Amino acid sequence: xxxxxxxxxxxxxxxxxxxxxxxxxxxxxxxxxxxxxxxxxxxxxxxxxxxxxxxxxxxxxxxxxxxxxxxxxxxxxxxxxxxxxxxxxxxxxxxxxxxxxxxxxxxxxxxxxxxxxxxxxxxxxxxxxxxxxxxxxxxxxxxxxxxxxxxxxxxxxxxxxxxxxxxxxxxxxxxxxxxxxxxxxxxxxxxxxxxxxxxxxxxxxxxxxxxxxxxxxxxxxxxxxxxxxxxxxxxxxxxxxxxxxxxxxxxxxxxxxxxxxxxxxxxxxxxxxxxxxxxxxxxxxxxxxxxxxxxxxxxxxxxxxxxxxxxxxxxxxxxxxxxxxxxxxxxxxxxxxxxxxxxxxxxxxxxxxxxxxxxxxxxxxxxxxxxxxxxxxxxxxxxxxxxxxxxxxxxxxxxxxxxxxxxxxxxxxxxxxxxxxxxxxxxxxxxxxxxxxxxxxxxxxxxxxxxxxxxxxxxxxxxxxxxxxxxxxxxx
Ligand code: NDP
Numbered sequence: 001x002x003x004x005x006x007x008x009x010x011x012x013x014x015x016x017x018x019x020x021x022x023x024x025x026x027x028x029x030x031x032x033x034x035x036x037x038x039x040x041x042x043x044x045x046x047x048x049x050x051x052x053x054x055x056x057x058x059x060x061x062x063x064x065x066x067x068x069x070x071x072x073x074x075x076x077x078x079x080x081x082x083x084x085x086x087x088x089x090x091x092x093x094x095x096x097x098x099x100x101x102x103x104x105x106x107x108x109x110x111x112x113x114x115x116x117x118x119x120x121x122x123x124x125x126x127x128x129x130x131x132x133x134x135x136x137x138x139x140x141x142x143x144x145x146x147x148x149x150x151x152x153x154x155x156x157x158x159x160x161x162x163x164x165x166x167x168x169x170x171x172x173x174x175x176x177x178x179x180x181x182x183x184x185x186x187x188x189x190x191x192x193x194x195x196x197x198x199x200x201x202x203x204x205x206x207x208x209x210x211x212x213x214x215x216x217x218x219x220x221x222x223x224x225x226x227x228x229x230x231x232x233x234x235x236x237x238x239x240x241x242x243x244x245x246x247x248x249x250x251x252x253x254x255x256x257x258x259x260x261x262x263x264x265x266x267x268x269x270x271x272x273x274x275x276x277x278x279x280x281x282x283x284x285x286x287x288x289x290x291x292x293x294x295x296x297x298x299x300x301x302x303x304x305x306x307x308x309x310x311x312x313x314x315x316x317x318x319x320x321x322x323x324x325x326x327x328x329x330x331x332x333x334x335x336x337x338x339x340x341x342x343x344x345x346x347x348x349x350x351x352x353x354x355x356x357x358x359x360x361x362x363x364x365x366x367x368x369x370x371x372x373x374x375x376x377x378x379x380x381x382x383x384x385x386x387x388x389x390x391x392x393x394x395x396x397x398x399x400x401x402x403x404x405x406x407x408x409x410x411x412x413x414x415x416x417x418x419x420x421x422x423x424x425x426x427x428x429x430x431x432x433x434x435x436x437x438x439x440x441x442x443x444x445x446x447x448x449x450x451x452x453x454x455x456x457x458x459x460x461x462x463x464x465x466x467x468x469x470x471x472x473x474x475x476x
Contacts, residue, residue: 003188009180009202011201012189017190022042029095029324035180046211049171050142050216052199055196056197065165068167073116080109094320097319100274118162131470135468142171144217144220144221146212147159162460166460170198172199173211176202208228212231212236215238217241223246225247226248232245244454249406251282253410253434255287273307277378286386287388288388289387293385301347307319325357327379330379330380338364338371345362345363347360348362361383401447405450411432440455443455
């Protein structure tokens with residue numbers, strides 16, 4: 001298949017290319033240049049996509065899991081054939097450095113292959129000859145995946161792989177800021193999957209609500225902000241759609257007095273600043289024991305000064321721009337607010353004028369716990385370092401948040417670190433590591449960080465309805 005990665009971006013509806021009368025411009029955040037135009041779907045075309053999916057559902061759910069596993073692996077193989085083109089396109093639309101884009105594509109391929117290895121055996125709850133009770137896991141129907149702009153390919157695949165494996169059919173809606181790689185993924189899928197099984201649609205801000213309100217859609221899998229997640233849930237109530245919501249976080253990292261500062265610094269630096277801080281599980285508040293604080297802060301600033309920021313296509317660049325103008329403005333406003341509140345910055349804090357949505361690394365020096373720079377999710381390269389003096393105090397501060405996505409604890413005495421981790425309110429708590437995820441590992445948020453999980457058997461079951469079959473040998 002010869003794919004044009006430079007200019008030809010079409011939706012995939014019912015296994016065919018689909019254009020629209022209106023288009024949307026896509027901007028490279030490093031240059032602010034328009035790099036492509038994509039279809040802005042009309043509501044009648046969304047209806048066509050939902051109808052096509054519904055028509056494909058019967059055959060797809062009955063084809064058997066072995067066939068679906070094989071086709072998902074084939075999709076992974078085709079993505080691997082085009083990995084370099086996808087990585088370059090991802091950098092151009094998203095801004096992340098080319099090495100990170102290649103890693104996102106590689107991880108997506110790995111996820112497709114690994115998820116395709118999962119089985120969906122029924123659970124036998126009772127196996128007496130006269131009364132057998134079986135719990136089956138049957139597909140839900142038409143699933144819509146609403147993906148964000150920070151990991152457009154990776155987070156789309158987190159939804160596509162389990163949903164299709166379970167026997168559902170899908171619509172994928174990428175963010176209007178990063179639709180290009182998703183549209184190309186749809187193009188690849190046209191050659192592999194039966195028509196209607198995976199439809200990829202692009203559109204402006206009206207498309208999200210059209211999807212969440214659509215009576216022909218049975219489930220929404222959403223990654224994005226907590227505020228939008230709540231809107232999705234409200235709107236999904238119309239026909240009682242199932243929802244999986246992966247939302248915001250304000251992950252604390254706790255550095256205990258016996259932590260190995262030199263070893264921890266690079267891990268926590270990248271946990272905070274990779275992808276320009278635009279990661280739901282970025283470390284967004286680092287609590288450092290007072291006995292280490294000055295040494296830790298100096299080492300973190302030194303490390304930050306060695307990192308190169310720029311256009312992700314340039315050799316050696318490690319951090320790219322903020323992905324889009326509204327997010328750039330939000331992060332700039334947060335920094336301006338911190339400045340006017342008197343926050344001290346050990347590094348950065350100002351945003352120079354220039355081309356591209358670039359924000360220099362900003363490290364705040366022990367700001368007030370209630371300040372916006374601590375209490376809010378920056379979703380940008382802004383990190384508060386905070387001092388603590390005892391474990392009870394730091395646990396209370398870490399848990400004092402509406403979010404509960406993930407957290408990390410760092411220390412040499414594992415039992416002491418574990419004792420702290422046990423008290424943290426979050427969906428994942430890492431000890432001496434961070435952002436450690438896997439296709440077999442359920443991932444989801446507590447509190448307002450989400451609903452349900454992705455990945456692992458629990459994540460796969462989110463794409464199934466439970467169905468109990470009670471079989472009796474004779475009328476009872
Ligand atoms: P949103 O959460 O608003 O949007 C995410 C996706 O949802 C987009 O595709 C968006 O499309 C869509 N959407 C928006 N409104 C609705 C709706 N009512 N119904 C259905 N879909 C909808 O993210 P933003 O881009 O506005 O970013 C804002 C904040 O979200 C960031 O500052 C960050 O804190 C957080 N965020 C978190 C992510 C995560 O990984 N958890 C990822 C991205 C952002 P459209 O743009 O067309 O409205």
